[in-house]
Amino acid sequence: MKGKHIVIGITGGIAAYKTATLVRLFVKAGAEVQVIMTPNAREFITPVTLSTLSGRPVISEFFTANTGEWHSHVDLGLWADAMIIAPATASTIAKMANGVADNMLVTSYLSTRATVFVAPAMDFDMMKHPSTVRNINMLRSYGNHIIEPADGELASHLVGKGRMEEPENIFRTVEAYFNESKSMRGVKMLVTAGPTREKIDPVRYISNYSTGKMGVAIADAAAAQGAEVALVLGPTDVRPQSPSVKVVNVESAVEMLEACNSLFPDTDVAVMTAAVADYAVKNPADKKIKRENNASPQLEFVKNPDIAATLGNAKRSGQLVVGFALETDHEAENAMSKMKRKNLDMIVMNSLRDAGAGFGTDTNKITIYTPGETPTVYPLKSKREVAADIVAKIASMIDARAD
Ligand code: CTP
Secondary structure (H helix, E strand, C coil): CCEEEEEECCCCCCCHHHHHHHHHHHHHHHCCCEEEECCCCCCCCCCHHHHHHCCCCEECEEEECCCEECCCHHHHHHHHEEEEEECCCCHHHHHHHHHHCHHHHHHHHCCCEEEEEEHHHHHHHHHHHHHHHHHHHHHHHHHCCEEECCCECCCCEEEEEEECCCHHHHHHHHHHHHHHHHHCCCCCCEEEEEEEEEEECHHHEEEECCHHHHHHHHHHHHHCCCEEEEEEEECHHHHCCCCCCEEECCCHHHHHHHHHHHHHHHHHEECCCEEECEECCCCCCCCCCCCCCCCCCCEEEEEEECCCHHHHCCCHHHHHHHEEEEECHHHHHHHHHHHCCCCCCCEEEECCCCCCCCCCCEHHHHEEECCCCCEEEECCCEEEHCCCCHHHHHHHHHHHHHH
């Protein structure tokens, strides 16, 4: 962060008081910070606090009233290495999406060539409103990074999504962007994620508890680093945030294998996070199985293909295949034998014995194994941070191969 020029834009939301901490974090890390406030933001936090923390006068008008000094939004836009708008209200997001340049902040946003990070903060219902959803998607399509708000109690006392992400996490996101390895740029990545569904009859299926969150986070993290990502996704409501991730929806293990087989020849790195059902029903009924006719129906199973092993054994030199292992016991032993059996270049192990790891949680705790290396044990982190660690490890393997 040392010497980086950071513009922090503050808009009129209750979370504005937290932005003082954000300014402090950047200054402590050696960045130069220029704060721009919208007129409404001044109702929530004083410019004196922010100019003291940043060591620079806060800008909120086009002119300084008593001297007539003009503040150049163009110069500020060019000076910035990154621009962070935190909190970003629904109104400022709408103005940014539509180019309504009626204050210094939005004018500087339109003038900047820097990478822009937007941390929305608003009430739950405003966040869900189709106009906000559309405006945020428009910002994404301009290449802006959206730092998703967290779930929690809001100023309205409603509980839901809309709380501005904590300053420490906003800081880490921007820091990770500057530290990003360039080795993921242009890398073609295939990610499998989510559960599979194996049909019993037209209305029933066998599946598992996977939500796909970890794989989707990896797809987003790799896309943020410039990889071209294809995500083969089993049935789940979780979707990538990055519009550049190409999603291929599948249901069963066989469909997932077909999608992977057709993408793999044009893939550099395959990351297999899907919780693939190990068995499928041998002869799914084409009509609903009726209760009266079947006191105790018997299902016969067939083994599903092992997608990771199929790709692991088909890979050509230069291709990397990464697997996951969710274990409940003998973690190291099981993970390493899976890596060998499936001919993987790396396996990410998470254990259901660790609190906060596994299905459906927003956190994970992983250990990464690679052949012949000491395993790396990571602490409990958010799935977003875990995804960044996994992508960083993949990038370092790509670098090592290039040397
Ligand atoms: N995997 C796969 N296809 C399968 C089963 C697993 O691609 N049919 C992949 C998973 O996506 C994961 C890795 O293989 O990357 C390990 O999955 P896991 O379910 O832990 O391994 P299994 O081989 O099914 O072993 P077991 O269920 O006996 O632990």
